[in-house]
Amino acid sequence: MMQQFEAAKARCPGALVLFRMGDFYELFGDDAREAADLLDLTLTSRDKGPDALPMAGFPHHQLDVQLVKLVAAGRHIAICEQIDDPKTTKGLLRREVTRIVTPGIAADETLLDPARSNWLLAILPRDNRDGADPKVGLAWIDVAAGRFEAAVVHRDDVADHVLRLDPSECLCGEKHRELVLELVQPAGKRLVTTRPDWWFDDATADAAVTRAVGGRRLEGLGFELPADAPGVAAAGAVVAYLEQNEPAAIARIDTLAAWRPGLRLEIDEASRRSLELIRAAATGRRDGSLAGVLDRTRSPMGARLLGEWLSAPLVDKSAIDDRLDAVAALVADPILAAQLAEKLSGIGDIERLVGRVITGRAGPRDLERIGRATAILPDVVFLLASCGGLLADLRDGLDPCPDVASRIGAMLREGCPVFAREGGFIRPASTRPSTTSWNSPVAARPGSPATRRRRSSGPASPRSRWATTACSASFWKSAGRMPRRCRRNTSASRR
Secondary structure (H helix, E strand, O other), rough: HHHHHHHHHOOOOOEEEEEEEEEEEEHHHHHHHHHHHHHHHOOOOOOOOOOOOOEEEEEEHHHHHHHHHHHOOOOOEEEEEEEEEEEEOOOOOOOOEEEEEEEOOOOOOOOOOOOOOOOOEEEEOOOOOOOOOOOOEEEEEEOOEEEEEEEEEEEOOOOOOOOHOOOOEEEHHHHHHHHHHHHHHOOOOOOEEEEEEHHHHHHHHHHHHHHHOOOOHHHOOOOOOOHHHHHHHHHHHHHHHHHHHHHHHHHHHOOOOOOOOEEEEEOOOOHHHHHHOOOOOOOOOOOOOHHHHHOOOOHHHHHHHHHHHOOEEEEEEEHHHHHHHHHHHHOOOHHHHHHHHHHHHHOOOOHHHHHHHOOOOOOOOHHHHHHHHHHHHHHHHHHHHHOHHHHHHHHHHOOOOOHHHHHHHHHHHHHOOOOOEEEEEEEEEEOOOOOEEEEEOEEEEOOOOOOEEEEEEOOOOOHHHHHHHOOOHHHHHHOOOOHHHHHHHHHHHOO
C-alpha cells in the first residue's frame, strides 16, 4: 500500500496526496503534518516509537469541504482513488491518481469565488537581445469558462497585468523562477509553479496550441509572428499544464485570442490600488471597493463581467456609445429592466456548470440547473427583441453563455425566426415534432411585426438540433410553461 502512495507522490511532486482507504482519505508523512495544520486534523500513527509514520485523514464525504480549504491555502492536491471494487477483489486494491486540483485549474463552483474569474497565468521572460526592449510573454486562461488569451508586454508592465488579472496561480520555467518572482512581487504574494523549461520552447508550444485550437493557424487567430512568439510559447506551456493535470478542460478551449494594448484603458499598479476598483485596500475583499458598491447583478456571470469592465474600461468611442445605448434602453424602460432582472435571477452560473459537464463531473443537480436556465432563455430573448442595442450582442454570439446562446445567435444571423409569443407563453417559433405542427414566425430584426400564425401538417423541419429540443413537449413541461395546445396534442399522440 505504501508503494502505491509513493508512486502517487512521484507522479505529482509537491502535491498533497489524498489516499483513499475505505471510507476515508488518508495522508502520510510530511503530507499528514501539513494537512493537520491546514485542516485542523489529528495526527495519528499505526506504529509506535520515534520513527512512527504520521497519518491524518477525514471521511470521504468531506472531500469537497476540505478541498476548499486546501485550494484557498494555495496547495496542489492529488486525489488517489481505489480503482478495484472491494466487494469483488481479494487482497490489495489498486489505486491511481484520478484527479489533480490546483488553485489555477480549479473549476468546481464550490472551489471558486462566484464574483471573480479564476485565472491561470503563464509568464515567459525573453532575453534582451541587440539592445531591444525586454519583452515578456503572457498567457492566461479561465479553465471554468474556457477563455484563453495571450500577449507580449514590456517587462515593466508585468505587475500591472498581474494586478488586473489577479491570477490564482502563475506558471513559469525552472530557469526563470527567480526573475518571475521579482516581476510579480509588486503585485503582492502569488503562487508560482515551476515546470520544465522545454514546455516553453517555441516548437513545442506551437504544437501544443495547435492541438488545443483544433489545428487552426496562429496567424488566422490574430497573432503576428515572430513578434508574438513569446506569448504563444507561454500559451503552449498552459496547454501542457492542462494536459498533465486536467486534460478534459482542453475540450472547453475554443480559440486563443491575441490581446492588444490600446483597446482598453491600462491602469498602473499605484492607481489600481488607490482607486480600490475590485478590492478594498484595508480588507482585500470586494466589499467596500467600487465593484462592491456598484454590483447589483443578478447572476455570478454578471458579477464577473462587471469586475472585468471596471478593471479594464473601454477607450474606443464607438464601443462606449454602444454600451451607453444599451444602458439608456433599460433606463428608458424600467418595466423591461425589472422583467429582465427577474428572469436573470434564475439563470445561475451557466458558464461554470457547462464546464463541469465537459470535465465529466456534473451531477443530476447540475444538469437540472442547466435545464432550468435554458428554459428561461426564450423569455430573455423575447424581452431583448424590443431593444436592438441589447440584442446585438446576442446576435454576435457574445452572450455570457456562449454554449447555448451562440446557437441562438447563429439562428438570428441566418434570418431564422427564433421566438414568438402565443397567448401568455413565449415559445420558439418553429414547428413542433408532432403529426400536427404550426409556426408563428417573427422577423429576426427587433421591432418587426409578427406574421400571422398558420397551421401546417407534415413532418417538422427545425433549422437546428437545439430548436428540435427546445420545441419538444418535454422541454416546455420541464419549464412548467407548456401551452395547452401542446399538452392536448401530446395527450392525443399517447392515445
